[in-house]
Amino acid sequence: xxxxTQSPRHKVTETGTPVTxxxxxxxxxxxxxxxxxxxxxxxxxxxxxxxxxxxxxxxVSDGYSVSRSKTEDFxxxxxxATSSQTSVYFCAITTTQGGELFFGEGSRLTVL
Amino acid sequence: GQQLxxxxxxxxxxxxxxxxxxxxxxxxxxxxxxxxxDPGEGPVLLIALYKAGELTSNGRLTAQFxxxxxxxxxxxxxxxxxxVGIYFCAGQQIQGAQxxxxxxxxxxxxxx
Numbered sequence: 001x002x003x004x005t006q007s008p009r010h011k012v013t014e015t016g017t018p019v020t021x022x023x024x025x026x027x028x029x030x031x032x033x034x035x036x037x038x039x040x041x042x043x044x045x046x047x048x049x050x051x052x053x054x055x056x057x058x059x060v061s062d063g064y065s066v067s068r069s070k071t072e073d074f075x076x077x078x079x080x081a082t083s084s085q086t087s088v089y090f091c092a093i094t095t096t097q098g099g100e101l102f103f104g105e106g107s108r109l110t111v112l
Numbered sequence: 113g114q115q116l117x118x119x120x121x122x123x124x125x126x127x128x129x130x131x132x133x134x135x136x137x138x139x140x141x142x143x144x145x146x147x148x149x150d151p152g153e154g155p156v157l158l159i160a161l162y163k164a165g166e167l168t169s170n171g172r173l174t175a176q177f178x179x180x181x182x183x184x185x186x187x188x189x190x191x192x193x194x195x196v197g198i199y200f201c202a203g204q205q206i207q208g209a210q211x212x213x214x215x216x217x218x219x220x221x222x223x224x
Binding site (some may be wrong): 008025035039041043045048058089092099100101102103104105106 | 116118143145146152154156157160179189202203211212214215216224
């Protein structure tokens with residue numbers, strides 16, 4: 001158990017509304033990630049963080065922003081949700097330099 | 113973005129059969145990882161490979177890091193019902209870059 005908690009686990013919202021997903025970790029790991037999972041695409045990196053206030057973009061970052069004001073929390077924000085952002089979002093942390101990621105249980109977002 | 117080609121996309125087998133799946137890329141990777149995802153949960157790390165030619169086992173699972181560093185294979189022997197799920201390969205290109213690229217996944221279904 002990597003001590004990762006995602007919230008909310010399920011959310012339904014309407015197009016144009018802001019949405020924030022939270023990832024909380026209990027073990028003080030430096031690196032945290034947000035991925036989205038869609039059928040046929042596997043997992044794609046949205047943003048990641050390598051420390052407090054240090055973040056960088058992944059391959060599908062358009063329409064998303066992140067913040068990390070504390071080591072334990074990494075927030076993913078959709079400023080104005082669109083239907084194309086309907087997906088399952090996974091937070092992950094890494095405990096080693098070897099690239100092994102450990103994932104949370106996911107947050108399923110539906111944008112109507 | 114970088115792509116890993118994972119095949120097959122789905123497999124339907126009888127309980128007790130052996131399973132093989134693979135992942136290929138046009139680029140070289142320094143690390144290969146294999147994950148399994150059960151419905152409604154996040155991916156769980158099965159095997160990590162760090163060296164070209166490396167062969168690693170975890171129970172009935174065996175994975176290999178291809179000698180060209182552009183591919184990896186996962187074999188499951190004597191499949192059982194709990195092997196059902198989606199299997200993902202993932203690769204890391206640069207040590208310390210802390211970013212993984214994922215394959216599209218192989219969905220394994222087992223008939224009892």
